[in-house]
Amino acid sequence: xxxxxxxxxxxxxxxxxxxxxxxxxxxxxxxxxxxxxxxxxxxxxxxxxxxxxxxxxxxxxxxxxxxxxxxxxxxxxxxxxxxxxxxxxxxxxxxxxxxxxxxxxxxxxxxxxxxxxxxxxxxxxxxxxxxxxxxxxxxxxxxxxxxxxxxxxxxxxxxxxxxxxxxxxxxxxxxxxxxxxxxxxxxxxxxxxxxxxxxxxxxxxxxxxxxxxxxxxxxxxxxxxxxxxxxxxxxxxxxxxxxxxxxxxxxxxxxxxxxxxxxxxxxxxxxxxxxxxxxxxxxxxxxxxxxxxxxxxxxxxxxxxxxxxxxxxxxxxxxxxxxxxxxxxxxxxxxxxxxxxxxxxxxxxxxxxxxxxxxxxxxxxxxxxxxxxxxxxxxxxxxxxxxxxxxxx
Amino acid sequence: xxxxxxxxxxxxxxxxxxxxxxxxxxxxxxxxxxxxxxxxxxxxxxxxxxxxxxxxxxxxxxxxxxxxxxxxxxxxxxxxxxxxxxxxxxxxxxxxxxxxxxxxxxxxxxxxxxxxxxxxxxxxxxxxxxxxxxxxxxxxxxxxxxxxxxxxxxxxxxxxxxxxxxxxxxxxxxxxxxxxxxxxxxxxxxxxxxxxxxxxxxxxxxxxxxxxxxxxxxxxxxxxxxxxxxxxxxxxxxxxxxxxxxxxxxxxxxxxxxxxxxxxxxxxxxxxxxxxxxxxxxxxxxxxxxxxxxxxxxxxxxxxxxxxxxxxxxxxxxxxxxxxxxxxxxxxxxxxxxxxxxxxxxxxxxxxxxxxxxxxxxxxxxxxxxxxxxxxxxxxxxxxxxxxxxxxxxxxxxxxxxxxxxxxxxxxxxxxxxxxxxxxxxxxxxxxxxxxxxxxxxxxxxxxxxxxxxxx
Numbered sequence: 007x008x009x010x011x012x013x014x015x016x017x018x019x020x021x022x023x024x025x026x027x028x029x030x031x032x033x034x035x036x037x038x039x040x041x042x043x044x045x046x047x048x049x050x051x052x053x054x055x056x057x058x059x060x061x062x063x064x065x066x067x068x069x070x071x072x073x074x075x076x077x078x079x080x081x082x083x084x085x086x087x088x089x090x091x092x093x094x095x096x097x098x099x100x101x102x103x104x105x106x107x108x109x110x111x112x113x114x115x116x117x118x119x120x121x122x123x124x125x126x127x128x129x130x131x132x133x134x135x136x137x138x139x140x141x142x143x144x145x146x147x148x149x150x151x152x153x154x155x156x157x158x159x160x161x162x163x164x165x166x167x168x169x170x171x172x173x174x175x176x177x178x179x180x181x182x183x184x185x186x187x188x189x190x191x192x193x194x195x196x197x198x199x200x201x202x203x204x205x206x207x208x209x210x211x212x213x214x215x216x217x218x219x220x221x222x223x224x225x226x227x228x229x230x231x232x233x234x235x236x237x238x239x240x241x242x243x244x245x246x247x248x249x250x251x252x253x254x255x256x257x258x259x260x261x262x263x264x265x266x267x268x269x270x271x272x273x274x275x276x277x278x279x280x281x282x283x284x285x286x287x288x289x290x291x292x293x294x295x296x297x298x299x300x301x302x303x304x305x306x307x308x309x310x311x312x313x314x315x316x317x318x319x320x321x322x323x324x325x326x327x328x329x330x331x332x333x334x335x336x337x338x339x340x341x342x343x344x345x346x347x348x349x350x351x352x353x354x355x356x357x358x359x360x361x362x363x364x365x366x367x368x369x370x371x372x373x374x375x376x377x378x379x380x381x382x383x384x385x386x387x388x389x390x391x392x393x394x395x396x397x398x399x
Numbered sequence: 400x401x402x403x404x405x406x407x408x409x410x411x412x413x414x415x416x417x418x419x420x421x422x423x424x425x426x427x428x429x430x431x432x433x434x435x436x437x438x439x440x441x442x443x444x445x446x447x448x449x450x451x452x453x454x455x456x457x458x459x460x461x462x463x464x465x466x467x468x469x470x471x472x473x474x475x476x477x478x479x480x481x482x483x484x485x486x487x488x489x490x491x492x493x494x495x496x497x498x499x500x501x502x503x504x505x506x507x508x509x510x511x512x513x514x515x516x517x518x519x520x521x522x523x524x525x526x527x528x529x530x531x532x533x534x535x536x537x538x539x540x541x542x543x544x545x546x547x548x549x550x551x552x553x554x555x556x557x558x559x560x561x562x563x564x565x566x567x568x569x570x571x572x573x574x575x576x577x578x579x580x581x582x583x584x585x586x587x588x589x590x591x592x593x594x595x596x597x598x599x600x601x602x603x604x605x606x607x608x609x610x611x612x613x614x615x616x617x618x619x620x621x622x623x624x625x626x627x628x629x630x631x632x633x634x635x636x637x638x639x640x641x642x643x644x645x646x647x648x649x650x651x652x653x654x655x656x657x658x659x660x661x662x663x664x665x666x667x668x669x670x671x672x673x674x675x676x677x678x679x680x681x682x683x684x685x686x687x688x689x690x691x692x693x694x695x696x697x698x699x700x701x702x703x704x705x706x707x708x709x710x711x712x713x714x715x716x717x718x719x720x721x722x723x724x725x726x727x728x729x730x731x732x733x734x735x736x737x738x739x740x741x742x743x744x745x746x747x748x749x750x751x752x753x754x755x756x757x758x759x760x761x762x763x764x765x766x767x768x769x770x771x772x773x774x775x776x777x778x779x780x781x782x783x784x785x786x787x788x789x790x791x792x793x794x795x796x797x798x799x800x801x802x803x804x805x806x807x808x809x810x811x812x813x814x815x816x817x818x819x820x821x822x823x824x825x826x827x828x829x830x831x832x833x834x835x836x837x838x839x840x841x842x843x844x845x846x847x848x849x850x851x852x853x854x855x
Contacts, residue, residue, distance in 0.1 A: 009749070010734050013837035015741040015823030016763060017417055017572065018770045021784070021830045023777040079777065121778030121831070237783060291783040291796045335797070342815045343412075343649060343791040344662035360605060360637070362656050362669060363561060 023120075026286075027080035029235045033226040034087045034281070041218045045095035045147065046154025048162040055099045057086030059106030060127075067111065073119025081120050085109055088128040088281055091218050092274055092321070093135060096147040096159035096173075100166035105135040125328045126285045129321050136321070142170050146189050148177070149216065190216060191273040191317040200264050201272065220276035227280035236284040239293060243300020244279040244307070245270060251308040263312065275307060278320035288328040295331070295338035302334075303327040410654030414642045414790045415824045417572050417741065419611060423700050424575045426708040428583055431724060433511055437479050437715030438490050439465065440500040443754040444539040445546045446472030451501055457484045462515030462690050465501055474537045474547050476501075477691030479713035481509035493718075493737050493744060493751040500752070503715070516690030521594065529598045536685045537692045537755075542566060542577075542646065542675030543738055545756030548682070551672060552598040560672050563601040564655065565592060567608040567615065567676040568639070568646040571739025574759045576696040577676050579709045581608065581615035584680045585622040591683030593631050599672050602632035606676070607651050609641040643741065644822040648673040650790055662818060677758070697753060699725045703732040703762030712753050719749040721760055731764040740767075741823045777831035785825035785835065791818045795825035795835050802838035807846050816842060 042050045064082035067073050077083075089109055093102060109131025114123045135143050147159045161170035190201040231238040252269035255262075270276070283289060283303050290299050303323045310319025442448040449466040459465055459478040466476040482505040489497040505511075519532065534549035554560050565588075569577040581588065592604045608616045619636040626634070639645060639654040649660050651673065658669055666673050681692060693714055700707040705726030712721060718735065727735075736743040737757045753760070765772065785795035793815055801810045810816040819839050826836045 009732060009746070011745040011747055012734060012771070013834055013840070014736075014743055014745075014821075015827050015836065016734060016736055016743070016745070016761075016771070017740045017767065017827060018774070018832070019415075019417075019828045019830075020770070021828070022770075022774065022832065023780060023830045026780075026782065026830055119778070121780045286780045286782045289781070291781045291786050292794060293783075293786065296783075339794055339797075339814070340786060340789075340792045342662060342793055342818045343653075344659050344664075344818070345815070346659065346792075360635075360656050362658055 024079045026235055027084060029233065030230065030281075031080050031083050031087065033230050033235075034084070034091075037091065037218050037222050037226055038087060040222050041091060041095065044149040044219075045159075046151065047157065048147070048154070048159040049095035051099060051158065051162055052093065052095055052097055052102050053087065053090040056090035056093070056102040056106045057083055059103040060086035060089065060110050060131075063107045063110035063115070067115035067119070073115045073122075079120060082110060085114070085127045085131070088277075089131045091277060092128065092132050092282075094143060094146045096145070096161045097135075098139075098142055098161055098164035098168075098170045100164065101135060101139050101142055104138075105131040108134040121287055123287055125325055126282050126288050129282060129325055129328075132321055133325060144192070145170070145173055146192075146216075147173060189273065189317070190268075191311070194264055194268070194272070195311075195317040200268050216272075217274055218277060220271045223276050223280050230280075236280070236286075237289075237296055239296040240284045240289055240300045241279040243297045244283055244304040245275075247301040247304025248275060248279075248308050249304075251305050255308070255312065269308060269311070273311075273318050274320045278307075278324055279303075282320075283324045283327060288331060290331045290335040290338065292335055292338045292340055294340070295334045298334050298338060299327050299331055302330060410640045410642055410645060411650045411790060412653075413788050413792070413824075414644060414650070415788050415827055416641070417643055417827060419641075420572045420700075421575050421578070421611070423573075423698055423707050423709055424578050424612075426575075426579075428576075428579050428696055428709045428711055431710040431712045431716065431721065433480060433505055433713060434716045434720040435507075436485065436502060436504050436717070437713055438500045438502050438717060438750075438752040439476055439479065439715040440490070440492060440498050440752065440754060441466055441476070442492075442498055443476070443545060443714075443756065444474055445544065446470065446474075446550070448499060449473050449476055451487050451499075453484045453487070453501060455484055455486060458482070459484060459503060460515055461509075461511050462513035462693055464515075464691060465503075468534065472547055472550055474534065474539055474549070475691065476537055476714075477515070477693050478503060479693040479715050480505040481511055482506045490752075491748040491750050493746045493748075493754070493757075495747040500715075513688075513690055513693065516685075516688045518687060519689045521686060526598055526600065529594065532686060532689075533594070533598060533682065536682065536690065538678060538682055538685070539692075539755045540675055541677035541681060541695055541755065541758065543742070543756050543758055545754070548674070548678055551674065552595060554599055554667070554672075558667055558670075560599040560601050560667065560670055561603070562669075562671045563592065563596050563599060563604040564648070564651060564666070564671055564673045565604055565606040565676055565679060566646060566648065566651055566673055567606050567612070567619075568651060569612070570609060570641070570643045570646040571741055571743070571759075572643075573700045573761055574698045574739050575700075576698045576709050576758055578612050578615055580677050580680045580696055581612070582618050584684070585619050587683035588619070588676055588680040589622055589626055589634065589683065590687070591679030591681070592634055593629060594682055594686055595672075595674060595679055596631040601672065604632070604634045605655055606634070606636040607639050607645075607655050608636060609645055610638045611641045613638065644790055644824065647790070647820060647822065649820075662815075692755060695753075695755060695757075697721070697757060698759040699762075700759065701736075701761040701763045702766045703727050703735075703764040714755055715752045717750055717752055718746060718760060721753065722749065722762065725760075725762075727762045732762045733765055733768055734761075734763045736761040736763065741827065742821065771832075774832040776833060779831055779833060782830060784828040784830065788824040788828045790822060790824060791815075791820065793819055795819075795839075798842075799825075799833055799835045799838055802835075802842050807842045807849075810839075810842055811846055816846070819843075 060082045068076040109127045113127030113130030117123050164170040193199040230236045249266045252266035306323035307319045447470040450469045451466050453465045461481045463478045465478045482503045485504045486502040490500040492498040530549050530553050538548040539545040697712045735746045823836050
């Protein structure tokens with residue numbers, strides 16, 4: 007009989023890395039499907055090309071031995087899908103492919119692959135695109151165009167190394183004004199127009215130039231959080247902090263600042279909070295650290311949006327959060343069992359089955375009283391007081 | 400997250416819920432046939448090895464003392480069989496290294512009755528005499544740690560013990576020996592609890608039982624009711640929510656009293672002594688008869704055995720004999736584990752004997768080990784599952800990364816490495832299949848050796 011010797015534990019939970027990544031991909035599929043429904047062929051092509059670019063780059067660096075992880079763990083697919091969702095749907099395909107390459111090569115492979123990256127690769131790719139193609143990334147096409155499943159938006163099929171054509175002329179042919187191709191955030195920043203809540207939430211009405219539907223992202227994120235494939239603390243902290251900051255500013259001067267609801271549901275905040283900031287590798291592992299990290303991102307997002315030159319601030323806020331996360335982790339280490347205030351003060355948790363000392367529940371001593379909750383631990387106990395009173399009687 | 404775990408009614412924070420797999424829970428304890436030869440190691444417990452009292456060729460009767468304690472933290476051993484001492488020398492142990500052991504060859508025609516014990520009057524004994532009597536039984540913690548029971552029960556001067564906590568959690572998957580003991584031997588268990596209360600001076604005893612063993616709770620409750628009022632104090636049986644690793648005394652005290660034992664201290668700091676149900680049931684059986692510990696209940700389980708069950712096994716029985724009787728198919732077995740699947744140790748040699756601290760023998764086949772087999776180790780993706788599961792509130796993710804970089808001193812100074820009691824929760828949940836616990840064991844061992852070297 008041959009037997010093997012392995013270290014304990016000998017059993018393992020069903021979860022492994024590819025399983026987690028696959029679930030994130032699955033949960034992204036409805037979001038992608040709706041994105042394609044909104045923008046048609048261009049969005050589909052953008053999703054496919056950017057994802058393919060990411061996967062091919064991942065494979066390339068796995069082959070050259072630069073990184074340990076390979077395409078089998080689906081993490082490159084997530085990067086690709088998220089990058090494509092965060093780019094405008096009619097982003098020129100060649101630029102998307104370059105952004106995908108940069109995302110994996112500089113965001114991930116350069117530092118050693120899965121688990122070793124400092125910044126979220128998708129955001130590295132987007133930051134690159136923002137810097138390299140400022141014109142193209144600011145050009146949104148309107149959603150629900152009549153012929154969106156029949157033809158590409160002209161900018162999609164730009165020749166490599168060429169700048170995309172102006173959309174205004176093409177839009178005029180389709181009887182849309184140029185304003186339709188501005189995002190709600192740009193409308194607010196540059197025109198002072200605030201889009202109403204319902205349109206933002208579902209992005210079903212009109213021809214708004216918005217990204218993927220926030221409501222759908224929230225639903226998919228809730229599924230992931232319920233299955234514990236992402237930590238609920240981070241999106242909660244980001245949205246809470248962003249909402250609170252925006253609400254405070256709105257309360258101070260409602261005419262200068264938009265309402266907090268607009269802040270939360272416009273732009274990429276929901277996508278960033280649910281899918282990008284929660285990237286496990288680049289966020290802290292400690293529960294308290296997650297709250298701090300989320301709060302930092304939420305605060306920075308609002309500050310950048312209000313006081314920065316760009317309409318959108320989520321990307322930079324998350325990148326700063328990523329950079330701060332090792333530091334945050336360091337100062338938010340969990341307190342070990344037996345070293346916390348509970349242990350030091352000899353306090354007990356509420357709802358325990360038994361008091362620590364048996365005198366209180368003794369059946370023999372019928373006159374025993376239930377102990378009072380003691381807030382001041384140095385106050386004498388009841389028995390002490392009783393015995394102290396006795397001599398006076 | 401204290402509030403969340405309180406609202407959920409959780410016994411202690413974090414921890415995991417591995418599949419229970421307690422298939423042998425309904426199988427009564429049965430006696431294993433006596434093996435032709437037993438190997439009684441002199442080192443079956445934490446502390447110092449015992450000193451052999453017999454020589455090669457000596458005839459021994461079952462229950463006779465064959466080794467004596469060499470130190471306070473040491474226990475005597477008793478002959479598990481009537482027979483002749485065949486050898487006193489080095490034999491393979493379950494851990495791997497060979498250890499000093501007494502080998503006894505059974506007389507095939509002996510009745511194997513325990514005739515060596517002398518009934519004793521426990522009522523007349525003082526606390527010190529009672530502790531001495533416990534020591535004479537050779538009792539150690541039968542839950543797995545094998546800490547000498549008399550040393551645990553002797554309260555140091557100045558300390559006071561008011562509560563005896565009886566650990567009936569058996570949180571490890573597969574194991575059911577304590578469950579069966581609580582069901583079938585509840586009278587002995589209560590007797591043992593009463594002796595332990597007298598030995599420690601405890602005024603109440605609380606038996607903590609996980610709620611997946613409600614029948615054991617009911618059986619013990621009935622036995623307590625039959626017992627009526629006792630002079631020692633009071634005995635309660637309490638159900639606690641099932642969760643791994645509840646069997647750890649720190650977690651059990653948290654579940655029962657909501658109190659944390661301060662780091663680096665024993666339950667004695669709270670005036671408590673924690674003992675396993677198997678230990679106390681054995682004490683209740685052995686003490687009045689004045690006998691020594693010669694056998695224990697062992698769960699044999701896993702998909703690799705044909706006849707799993709709870710067996711009464713003589714100490715020193717070779718694992719190979721046990722497996723032969725239980726019907727372990729050779730082709731299927733991949734791993735043989737002493738103890739539970741979470742903390743138990745894979746054996747290196749099937750010639751190794753069952754010792755006093757072995758609560759189960761698991762024969763796992765490819766069926767159970769499939770996940771570990773095909774697993775690929777990924778880098779840590781910092782998912783935080785380990786942090787969410789560590790019952791001690793450590794950061795296994797960070798500890799693992801430090802261990803990979805061999806920064807053992809940082810692990811100890813900044814990340815509380817020595818608080819880890821190797822329950823294996825972090826490794827069980829790790830989606831990257833990083834052998835975290837093993838890294839921590841290595842780190843601890845290296846640190847200990849470095850400290851020894853520095854002290855020299």
